[in-house]
Amino acid sequence: MxxxxxxxLGSLALSLIVxxxxxxAVIEVIPGDPAxxxxxxxxxxxxxxxxRAELGLDGxxxxxxxxxxxxxxxxxxxxxxxxxxxxxxxxxARLWVSLPLTLYALLLSTLIAIPVGVIAAARRGGPADYGIxxxxxxxxxxxxxxxxxxxxxxxxxxxxxxxxxxxxGWEAGLWPGIKALTLPAVALALPQASILARVMRSSLIETLxxxxxxxxxxxxxxxxxxxxxxxxxxxxxxxxxxxxxQFSFLLAGAIIIENVFFLPGLGRLIFQGIxxxxxxxxxxxxxxxxxxxxxxxxxxxxxYAAIDPRLRRGGGAR
Amino acid sequence: MLSIDRLSxxxxxxxxxxxxxxxxxxxEVFGLVGESGSGKSMTALAAMGLLPRGAAPxxxxxxxxxxxxxxxxxxxxxxxxxxxxxxxxxxxxxxNPLKTxxxxxxxxLLVHGAAGRFEARRVAEARLDRVGLGAVxxxxxxxxxxxxxxxxxxIALAVALRPKLLIADEPTTALDVTTQAxxxxxxxxxxxxxxxxxxxxxxxxxxxxxxADHVAVMRDGALVEAGRTEAVFRAPKAAYTRKLMAxxxxxxxxxxxxxxxxxxxxxxxxxxxxxxxxxxxxxxKSFRAVDGVSLTVRAGESVGLVGESGCGKSTLTxxxxxxxxxxxxxxxxxxERIAAPAVPPPLRAKMQVVFQDPFGSFNPRHKVARLVAxxxxxxxxPDIGARVAEALEAVGLAPGDAExxxxxxxxxxxxxIAIARAIVIRPKLVVLDEAVSALDVSIRARILDLLAExxxxxxxxxxxxxxxxxxxxxxxxxxxxxxxxxxxxxxATEQVFGAPAHAYxxxxxxxxxxxxxGWLAA
Numbered sequence: 001m002x003x004x005x006x007x008x009l010g011s012l013a014l015s016l017i018v019x020x021x022x023x024x025a026v027i028e029v030i031p032g033d034p035a036x037x038x039x040x041x042x043x044x045x046x047x048x049x050x051x052r053a054e055l056g057l058d059g060x061x062x063x064x065x066x067x068x069x070x071x072x073x074x075x076x077x078x079x080x081x082x083x084x085x086x087x088x089x090x091x092x093a094r095l096w097v098s099l100p101l102t103l104y105a106l107l108l109s110t111l112i113a114i115p116v117g118v119i120a121a122a123r124r125g126g127p128a129d130y131g132i133x134x135x136x137x138x139x140x141x142x143x144x145x146x147x148x149x150x151x152x153x154x155x156x157x158x159x160x161x162x163x164x165x166x167x168x169g170w171e172a173g174l175w176p177g178i179k180a181l182t183l184p185a186v187a188l189a190l191p192q193a194s195i196l197a198r199v200m201r202s203s204l205i206e207t208l209x210x211x212x213x214x215x216x217x218x219x220x221x222x223x224x225x226x227x228x229x230x231x232x233x234x235x236x237x238x239x240x241x242x243x244x245x246q247f248s249f250l251l252a253g254a255i256i257i258e259n260v261f262f263l264p265g266l267g268r269l270i271f272q273g274i275x276x277x278x279x280x281x282x283x284x285x286x287x288x289x290x291x292x293x294x295x296x297x298x299x300x301x302x303x304y305a306a307i308d309p310r311l312r313r314g315g316g317a318r
Numbered sequence: 319m320l321s322i323d324r325l326s327x328x329x330x331x332x333x334x335x336x337x338x339x340x341x342x343x344x345x346e347v348f349g350l351v352g353e354s355g356s357g358k359s360m361t362a363l364a365a366m367g368l369l370p371r372g373a374a375p376x377x378x379x380x381x382x383x384x385x386x387x388x389x390x391x392x393x394x395x396x397x398x399x400x401x402x403x404x405x406x407x408x409x410x411x412x413x414n415p416l417k418t419x420x421x422x423x424x425x426x427l428l429v430h431g432a433a434g435r436f437e438a439r440r441v442a443e444a445r446l447d448r449v450g451l452g453a454v455x456x457x458x459x460x461x462x463x464x465x466x467x468x469x470x471x472x473i474a475l476a477v478a479l480r481p482k483l484l485i486a487d488e489p490t491t492a493l494d495v496t497t498q499a500x501x502x503x504x505x506x507x508x509x510x511x512x513x514x515x516x517x518x519x520x521x522x523x524x525x526x527x528x529x530a531d532h533v534a535v536m537r538d539g540a541l542v543e544a545g546r547t548e549a550v551f552r553a554p555k556a557a558y559t560r561k562l563m564a565x566x567x568x569x570x571x572x573x574x575x576x577x578x579x580x581x582x583x584x585x586x587x588x589x590x591x592x593x594x595x596x597x598x599x600x601x602x603k604s605f606r607a608v609d610g611v612s613l614t615v616r617a618g619e620s621v622g623l624v625g626e627s628g629c630g631k632s633t634l635t636x637x638x639x640x641x642x643x644x645x646x647x648x649x650x651x652x653x654e655r656i657a658a659p660a661v662p663p664p665l666r667a668k669m670q671v672v673f674q675d676p677f678g679s680f681n682p683r684h685k686v687a688r689l690v691a692x693x694x695x696x697x698x699x700p701d702i703g704a705r706v707a708e709a710l711e712a713v714g715l716a717p718g719d720a721e722x723x724x725x726x727x728x729x730x731x732x733x734x735i736a737i738a739r740a741i742v743i744r745p746k747l748v749v750l751d752e753a754v755s756a757l758d759v760s761i762r763a764r765i766l767d768l769l770a771e772x773x774x775x776x777x778x779x780x781x782x783x784x785x786x787x788x789x790x791x792x793x794x795x796x797x798x799x800x801x802x803x804x805x806x807x808x809x810a811t812e813q814v815f816g817a818p819a820h821a822y823x824x825x826x827x828x829x830x831x832x833x834x835x836g837w838l839a840a
Contacts, residue, residue, distance in 0.1 A: 125371075211411040217368055218406075219426045219475060220399030222391065229425070230414045309459040310415060 001312045004305050012298045019290040020072075024065050027283050038081055038277045051081070055280070068283075077284035082276045087284045090269060097167055098258075098266040101181050102250040105188035110243060112193040117200025117239075122227060124205060132197065139194030148187035148260045155183060165262040184261045188254055192246050199242050204235040233307060240307075244300035248293040319344045319515060320365060320402075320483055325377035327360055327539075329370065334360050336540040337377070342532075344482065347509055347516045349530030349547065351523060351562070353758040354729075357539040358519045362485045365517075366404055367394040381483070400430050403476030407488035409469035413460035419446065419471045420456025426478040445474040449504060465627075466497035473504060480512055487519045494626040494785055499829035502529055521758060523566045524788075524831040527551055535559045551837040561760065563838065568763035569792040572620075572770035581746050581779045582615040582638065582669075586647030589633050607633040609803035610647065615747060620773065620780040622790035622811065624826065625800035631783050634800075635751050638781070639671055652746060667696040670740035674752035676732035680724040686710070686735060687720035693743040709742040710735075712775070713768060730761035734768065741772060747779045755786055766793055787830045791815050799823045 035051040036043060055078075056064060071078065077087035120132040156164035162183050168176045207213065208231050216226045255267030266285060273281035305311040320342040327335040335357045342348045352358045363369050365379055367386055379386040381402065386394070398404075406412050413422060423442035427433040433441055443456050449470040460468055469489060476484055486505060490498035506529060509516050520526055526533050527547060534544035535556065543556040554560045589608035608630045615621045625631050636642045638649055640661035649656045654665050670693060673679050680689050690706045699705060707717035713734040724732060733753065740748050750769070754762045770793065772778060784790050790797055790811070797814050799807040799822065807820040818824045 211406060211408055212414045214368070214406065215412045215472065215475070216414070216425075218366060218398055218404040219429060220395050220397070221425075221429050222395050225429060230417075233416050234414070308416060310461045 001305065004311055005302065008298055008301045012294055015294045015297075016291065019294070020069055020287060021065075023283060023286055023290070024068060027279055028061070038279055040277070054079075072284075072287065078280040080273075080278055080281050082272075082278045082281075087281055090281065091266070091285060091288060094264055094266045094269050096170060097181075097263055098251055098254065100177070101185055101188070101254065101263070101265065102247060104178075104181055104185040105192065105250055106243065106247055108185055108189035109193040109196055109246065112189070113196035114200055114239070116193075117197040118204060118227065118232070120197070120201040121204035121208065121235075122223070129201075132201075136194035136197050139190050142190070144187050144191055145256045145260055147190055148184065148257055151183045151187055152260070165260070167263050180261075181263075184254070184257050184263060187257050187260075188250055192250070196239065196242055196246070200235065200239050203238045204231055207231040207235040210234070237304065237307060240300055240303055244296050247296045248289070251292055252289045319382055320517070321378070321380045322361070322365065323378040323380070325361065325364060325375065325379060327357075327364060327369070327373060327375045329373050334373075334539050335364075335375075336538075338536075338539070338541055340532075340534050340541065340544055342483065342515050342517055345509065345513045345515055346532065347506075347518060347530045349526035349533040350517065350519045350536060351521065351526050351533060352536035353521055353562075353760065356536045358536055359487050361536075362404065362487055362517065362519055365485065366398060366402060367391075368398075396430070399426050399476075399481070400432075400479045401481050402483045402485065403479075403481040404485040404487065405469070405472045405476050405489050407491050409465050409472055409492060412472050413468055415460055418457050418459055419451075419454075419463070419474075423456070423471065423475040423478055426475050430479060432479055441478065442474075445478050446471070448477075449474045450500075464497075466493055466501065469493065469497075469501055470504065473501075473508075477508060477512070477514065481514065483515045483517060484508070485517045485519070488521070489518070490525065491520070491522070495787065495826060496626060496829040498525075498831070502831070505529070522831065523551075523563060523759075524833050527833040527837065528831045535562065548837065551833060563833075565759040565763040567788070567833070567838065568759075568766060570763075570766045570770040572773065572793070579617045580614045581617050581619075581652055582613075582781065583650040584614075584634075584638065584647070585612045585649075587611045587634065587637060587644050587649060588646030589630070589637055589642065590645045591633075607803055608637065608644075611800070611803070611805055612647075613798055613805065613808075615779050615781055617746065617779055618773070618777050619796065620782055620794040622782045622784065622794035622797035623800060624784060624787060624790050624797060626785060626826075629800045630803040631800055632751070635671075635749060635781075635783055638749065639669065640666060663696040667693065667743050668745050669747045669749065670743070670745040671749040671751060672733070672736045672740050672753040674755050676729050676736060676756065679736060680732065682724055684724075685720065686722055686724065686727075689724065690720070690735065690739045690742055692739060697743060699743075705742055706738075709738040712741065712772060713738045730757060730765065733757060733761075733765055737765075737768065737772070741776060741778070744776060745778070747781065749781045749783065751783045752785070753782075754789060755784060762789070769793065787815070787826060799826065 035055060035057060036048050039048055039051060052058060056067065059067070075088050077091065079085065080087050080090055083090060116132055120129045123129050152164050155161050162179060167180050170177050204227070208227070213226050213231055216230045217223070221229065252267055252270065254265055255271055258265040258268045266289070270282065270285045273285060322341070323339050325335055325338045338361055340348070350358050350361065360369070364375050365381070365386060367389060369375060375387050377387070381397065389397070413419065420439060420442050423445055424438040427438040427441055428435070439456070446452060446454070446456055451467060451470050451474070454463065454467060460471070463471065484505070489505070490501050493501060502525065505516055508514050518526065518530060530547045532545065533547045533550050534541050535550070535558065536542070537558050543550060543554065543559045550559065551563070554563060587608050588606065588610060590604040590606050592604050611634055613621065623631055623634070633642070637644055637658065638656070640656045640658045643658040651665060652668050656665070687703070687706050690709055691702050694702055706720055710717055710719055715731065715734055715738070724735070727735065754765050757765060766789070769780065773780065782790060782794050794811045796809065797811045798805050799814070799820065801822045807814060807818065807823045814823060815827065818827055
C-alpha cells in the first residue's frame with residue numbers, strides 16, 4: 001500500500017511540474033510580449049515599459065519561471081493588473097463559492113445517481129428501467145442554463161422559497177449560504193446525475209453478469225443480497241472515475257450557471273480575466289485548476305486502492 | 319434424491335433441452351457427458367433454479383420430493399448452498415476479487431443463518447483446511463491464488479454447509495492435469511467421507527470413467543444413453559456414444575517422416591522477466607521463465623512440448639516466433655538466426671502459428687479471404703486469390719467461403735481457417751500452441767486428421783505445444799517435457815510415454831485421467 005501511495009504521489013508531483021511548464025510556455029509564446037498584449041494596441045511605450053518592469057519581464061526565462069513557481073508555493077500568485085489586488089485574494093474569495101458549490105452539486109448528483117442506477121440495473125428491461133433511462137436521457141439533453149432558469153421561475157419567482165441569484169457570503173451564516181447555492185447546485189447536478197446514473201447502471205449490469213455473482217447465487221444469496229454484498233463495490237470502480245472527472249469539470253465549468261445566478265465564482269473570474277487580457281489572473285487560475293484536477297485524480301487513485309485489494313499489494317504477483 | 323423427469327427447456331424460439339430424465343441417489347456420483355452446447359449446464363442450472371431470463375422450462379425437477387421448477391425464489395435461496403452446492407468451470411473469475419477467501423466461504427454460513435460471525439469464520443477456516451488450503455490462510459484475496467487453489471476455495475464455499483448434492487460443472491476443464499487429478503481426488507474424498515452426492519458435468523469421458531458410478535450422454539439437448547459407467551463404456555448402445563469414445567482416443571493415420579535436416583534449432587535459450595524491485599530502491603529482481611532450453615525440429619517431423627501452465631512453454635513459443643528477445647542462447651530457423659524483434663519477412667514467412675482460441679484470433683470485420691491472405695504481407699505473391707482458394711480447399715472448406723465473415727463459422731471451422739492462414743504461404747514450420755485444446759473431441763479428432771494430412775501433403779514440421787498428453791502422444795514423433803523453465807526429459811514419443819525416466823514425467827502421466835484398459839476393447 002505504501003509503495004502504491006508513493007508511486008501515485010510521485011506521479012502527482014511530476015504531473016504538476018509538467019503542467020506548470022506548459023502553462024508558463026503557453027503564456028510566453030503569445031506573440032509579442034505579455035505587457036503589450038495586456039495593454040492593447042494603443043498603449044503608450046512608457047506604459048508598456050512600466051508594466052514590463054512590474055511583471056518582471058526583464059529577467060531571463062528560467063528566472064521568471066522559478067520566481068512564478070516559487071510564488072505559487074508560498075501563495076503569492078502575483079497582482080492582478082485590472083483589479084490591482086493580489087490574485088490570491090481574488091481567487092480565495094471565489095474559491096469559497098465555487099468549491100462548496102461543486103461539492104454540493106457532486107453530493108446531490110452522487111446521492112441521486114447511485115440508487116437510481118442500481119434500481120435500473122436490478123430491474124433491467126422492466127418499466128422502472130425504461131422510465132429511468134428515459135429520464136436520464138432527458139437530463140443529459142436539457143441545457144442546464146435553461147433548467148436553471150426554470151428553477152428560478154418556479155422556486156424563486158412563483159414559490160419564493162429561494163432567492164433568484166446572488167450570494168450573501170458565508171459571513172451571513174451557513175444556512176443563507178447553502179440556501180443561495182441550492183438552486184445552482186441542483187441545476188449543475190441534473191446532467192451530472194443523469195450521466196452518473198447511466199454509468200452506474202451499465203457498470204452494475206456488467207458486474208451482475210460476472211461469474212462470481214453466479215457463485216454467490218449458487219451459495220443461496222438472493223438477487224438483492226448478491227447486488228449489495230458482491231456487485232456494488234465492484235461496480236463502483238468505474239463510477240468513481242466519472243465522479244473524479246465531474247469534480248474537475250464542475251469546479252471551473254460552472255461559468256454559465258454562475259452567470260445565471262450572479263454568483264462570484266471561479267468560472268466568472270477566469271472569463272473576466274480572459275476578456276480583460278489579465279494574463280496574471282489567467283495563468284494563476286489555470287494553474288490552480290490544474291492542481292485541483294491532478295489532486296482529485298490522485299484521490300481517486302487512492303480510493304481505488306481502498307476498494308480493490310489487487311492494487312494494494314504492489315500490483316499482484318508477477 | 320434428485321429426480322429429473324421429462325425436463326424440456328426453451329429460450330425464445332430455441333429448443334435447449336428435450337425430455338431429459340434421470341435420477342441421482344444419495345451418496346452417488348453421476349456423470350453427465352456431452353460436447354459444448356449440448357445442454358449439460360442448462361440442465362444443472364434448471365436444477366438450481368438459476369436459469370437465465372426468458373427460459374421456459376417444462377417437466378419436473380424434484381429434490382427430495384420438493385418441486386424445484388415451481389418453487390418460490392425464497393425457498394430456492396434457502397435450498398441453494400444449504401442442500402445443493404454448485405461449482406463452475408472457470409475458477410479464475412468465480413470469486414469476488416474484492417473479498418478475502420475466508421469471508422467468501424463464511425458467507426455461505428451467514429446468508430443461511432447457520433452461524434454467527436465468529437463461528438462462521440471458524441467453520442470457514444476448517445473448510446478451507448479440509449480442501450487443502452490450511453496453509454494458505456483465510457485472509458488471502460483470490461488474485462493471490464492459483465487456478466487450482468481458487469477452485470478449492472469454490473469447493474470449500476459450496477460444501478461449507480455440507481450439502482446433500484454438489485453439482486460440479488466442468489470443474490477441472492480449465493486446470494492442468496496434475497491439478498485436475500488433485501481436485502478430482504478432493505471431490506471423491508468429500509463423497510466418500512461426507513456421504514455427499516456428486517453430479518459431475520464434463521466433456522471428458524476419461525474423467526467420468528475415473529469417478530462416476532452412473533453416466534449419461536447428452537447430445538443436442540437430449541440424453542442418448544444412460545447407465546452404469548462400466549456398462550456404458552464396455553458396451554455403448556448409442557452410435558453417438560461409440561463415436562464420442564472413438565474420437566476421444568483418436569490417433570490420426572500418419573507416418574513418421576523425419577528427415578535429417580533440422581528446421582528449427584533452439585540452443586541454450588534463456589528468457590528472463592523483470593519481476594519488480596525488492597523494496598522501493600532495492601535491486602531489480604528477475605524471473606527466469608526459460609532456463610537453458612535446447613530443442614531441434616527436423617523437416618517433416620512433429621515434436622511435442624508438454625508441461626503445466628507456468629512452466630515456460632508460452633514464453634519459449636514467443637521467443638521462437640521472434641516476438642521476444644532472448645537473454646541467452648540462440649534460435650535458428652532453417653539455418654538463419656532469429657534475432658527479435660527484427661526478424662526479416664522472408665525468414666518469418668517460413669514459420670506460422672495456430673493459437674488456442676478460434677474466436678479471438680480473427681478480426682471480425684474482415685472477410686475470410688483477407689484473413690487467410692494476411693501472411694502474404696511477408697512475401698507477396700501475384701496469385702493471392704488462387705493460393706487462398708487452395709489453402710481453404712486443403713483444410714476442407716469451399717473456395718466460396720472466402721467471401722464470408724468469420725462469425726458465420728463454428729469453432730471447428732474457425733480453427734480450420736486459422737490453419738489455412740498458417741499454411742497459405744507454405745511455411746516450413748507450423749507452431750501449434752494448444753491449437754486443439756478448446757475443441758470438442760469429435761472436432762478435435764477431425765482437426766488432428768487434417769493436420770496429419772497437411773503434413774504429408776506439404777512436408778510441414780510441427781511444434782505441438784500442449785498440456786494434453788493424450789493428444790501429444792497421438793500425433794508426435796518426439797516429445798519434450800518442460801518443468802519450471804527446463805526440459806527435464808526428451809525422447810521418442812512412445813518411449814517417453816511408455817517408460818518415462820523423469821519423476822515429473824511419471825507424475826504427469828499418472829495424473830492424466832484414462833479410460834481403464836479393457837473398457838474400450840469391444
